[in-house]
Amino acid sequence: MGHDHTLLRSSVRCPLPSMSIRLAVALLLMGVVAREGQTVLAQTGTWQVLVKNSGLSSMHTAVTHMNTVVFLERTNQGATSLLLPDGKCRNDPSDQYLKKDCYAHSSVMNLANNAIRPLMILTDTQCSAGQFMADGDLQQIGGNFNGIRGVRTFTPCPATGKCDWVETATKTQVDRWYSTTQLLPDQRVIVIGGRTVPSYEFIPAKGLKVQPLQFLKDTLTTDKNGQADNWYPYVHLLPDGTLFIFANTKSIKLNFVTNQVVKEYPILPGGPRNYPSGGSSVMLPLSFVDGFKSVEVLVCGGAAAGAFTIAEGRTKFLACQQTCGRMRVTDAAPKWSVETMPVKRCMGDMLLLPDQNVLIINGAEFGSQSEGRATTPVLTPVLYQTNTPSGRFVTMAASTIPRMYHSTANLLPDGRVMPAGSNSNRVHKYSKVPFPTELRLDAFSPPYLAASQNPKRPTITLSPGSVKLGLTFLVRFAVTDPKTVIGNVDVIINNSPFTTHSYSQGLRMLKLQTTAPKAVAGGLFEVTVTAPPNANVAPNAYYMCWVVNQKTPSKAAWIRLT
Template sequence: MDSSVSQQWLLLLLISTAVIVFARADLPGTWELLVENAGVSSMHTAVTRFNTVVLLERTNIGPSRKMLRKGHCRSDPNDAVLKQDCYAHSVLFDPQTNQIRPLMINTDTWCSSGQFLPDGSLLQTGGDLDGFKKIRKFDPCELNGSCDWVELADVELSEGRWYSTNQILPDGSVIIVGGRAANTVEYYPPRTGAVSLNFLADVEDTQMDNLYPYVHLLPNGHLFIFANNKAVSYDHVVDKIVREYPQLDGGPRNYPSAGSSAMLALDGDYSTAVIVVCGGAQYGAFIERSTDTPAHGSCGRIVATSPDPVWEMEDMPFGRIMGDMVMLSTGDVLIINGAQAGTQGFEQASNPCLYPLLYRPDQPVGLRFMTLNPGTVPRMYHSTANLLPDGRVLIAGSNPHYSYKFNAEFPTELRLEAFSPEYLGPDRGNLRPVIEGVPETVRYGERFDVLVSVSLPVVGIVEVNLGNAPFATHSFSQGQRLVKLAVAPSVPDGDGRYRITCTAPPNGMVAPPGYYMAFAVNQGVPSVARWIHLGS
């Protein structure tokens, strides 16, 4: 190749690179590194009503990168790595100050489950080894408080739970669904022990794709339970399957095939619930331990409350496994983290999917997905994503190895990042409302006022939306929910303030009792949330 041709090719390469960089920089959303070293690689993450975040990993992998307080070591003669473990495997994080405090947890929480109770405490169930039947609680506090994990001594699971799913129910109790070799459900507080759910046994195959089933509480009080490629409606009052849904095409979706699922925002008369299931691995990739089998990008969407439900299919711009679906305060869904090949499991995936997607439910098929600004940190197996009260999304974890490994192709990840959707862009500041007043406690069906201020005059309706704090793990946010309240047009209240009269959800089937982040949303731009307690 002569020099003139070489120069032309080099110029073309430089132009192409510039275009790619410009296109990426021009995509919506921004990234922010919050903490270089969180001390632990979080596989379970939950946001508390004190605006702190609980990060939790497994306990039996040796030293973390955060020491416990002096004199607070864990003694376990059966631990294969450390008999005397003085390292934290859970921490409390404050995303406003980026400060971290170590927490003490005794039993193994590997691939466990969780859910917030009506009083705001975090229930945490199961795990591996000595954590198999354990029930734990964390009663949250501010970062400088003294709250810590408590292992419940007077109660345990009736059946060991590993890779199970928790969902809070209308009466404030919690159902615990499935788990490895546990084709049953049980409840906290306990009822009569484990109850068989043969549906989970029926869908189990050699890949175990019934693990971490997707569980959503429908507004009629029944549970939508999805495992592998099938779904049922389950009446938890009488412990009976009352409906079978059509099979979802595209292969298995649950662990280890690693799709994700979300129930879209409830609004209107709250009679309609729409479930979305996206992504997953090709069947056989896990059995063959294939790290380079391309993931698929198909999504199924179904009206679970319809008398004649069918799956509506569409494709994401990328094939993806281990993507986290985060319900934003606006009702859009952020899909973030994961990989484009392989399956869930230790060192079983490749080709990180760095591009987040915005799923816009109100758009027609073919226009629902928007590609967002890519990150730079691969977030593989054991990554999490959680909506923060300020509208950012906290990104944590990624430890696709049995223990910490920092010299691997995809190293153990201790960094915490925040992704800011486009609604937090600098051009949206004048539209962003500020909640000046909201009740701390609201009863079902109650009318109440929210006082907001906005820099520019309000045009149209200011929404008030309630989002709970789910327990995020293994590509599924357990209990995740967004409820759009019925609101009257905002009324000027002087000095740029507006009074919005809202009506609380009618019952616990629409919104189970507990703490919710209340967001005011003005023309697609949310406020910083204020926590309210909803109940009878």
């Protein structure tokens, strides 16, 4: 398949020489033992290379309910290392690099065997947005050049199928480049912001025009180099049917039905967080315990003010931010609580894990997002223990693969996390640059997948294919050692987000109400679970469903909420 990168640490070229020394010392202190493609350190997770050459470097990644993973980079940047099948080619006279392009710029991976099948994307998806719809289709919106108003769909099929991208007749009403999407309770998608687009719109529009959003004008950082700090705004659907929107350092609550800002939140100190500053955000898991009414938002990392501009010459890089802000947005008088991460980080991806903790992974210590404007990769993921009152941060086992600009990370149905991509270059460059285009795919296994946890690990044996909101459903499971089922188990569901540019668009996780485990025939247990009450709490979509015993999750079963 062309370029085959080795796993040698010497391939990590870093302008700041202290990085390799710090990494070596950290690995020694952590007791890491390396084997072929794997780091052995159960208590802080393990790493394994899955694919040495995926053929392309994914800047957008999504996991489908068919247990496949969709990768997207962009057209209009020259050849990848993955040819389209059957002699297919894309003919585009406007392409700046290849008028006749016979290479794939999207692909799908079978999680059962890691096999990769090329897909054909026709328009430029650079820095676009996306969302899974209620029926499981992946809707992909905007981009650059000929894709800037495009709307594409991918209908997932079994790994042996031939499903591919479809360019739809639907278009956005204005250019959408660096925008954010969110699936709404009525199954529409709202598209918010983008480059020089302080507005939002709906797909399908149903006759509604583009709505201006003054908040995106007020949060725009402007300079001659185009540093914005409010592109790819963080958007979270709240259980009352409104939207929490964060951009730069500010946040609001938007009623998108009446087109009114109904609340302004305090400024988060520490500097800008959104593109190109490269922070990240998650809405912490919602819970049946309070009726899904209490909502906390976490925002971590970012760049120093002006980091994008200073890095223009690619020789001077300001330190990234080291703080997280956490706020209960449903309080009467919300306030940010600021916490300090173990390491400075921008371009880090934040994921919700089935044990309800947050994993912060990927990124850099200096610079900002954009091509060539960052250095010193952060190779150690950090676990943020959501419900621990103090000492929340735990440093995990180090990777050997830098993942900086245009990288992603997604939770897989087996509980692992799969980082992908990293391309700090305008086109693919595999040598003679500080950070070559990355084609490897690897997986991080959190500590809950350690062998020592096997006796506790549930295996789901029965779950519904779909369930209506508000109704109850039955889940059966086995446990390697039944004696470990002490008290209640948790049933956790999360949807699959569209991950790009350090933010997982649409991600939400919920802890559902369950009965106490009941032993049944065959050494099984069963629980009765109550589905979320309405689509404000959990929009209709496919969700991964986990049984978690003593903080150890099963593999996920897919359940469609209708």
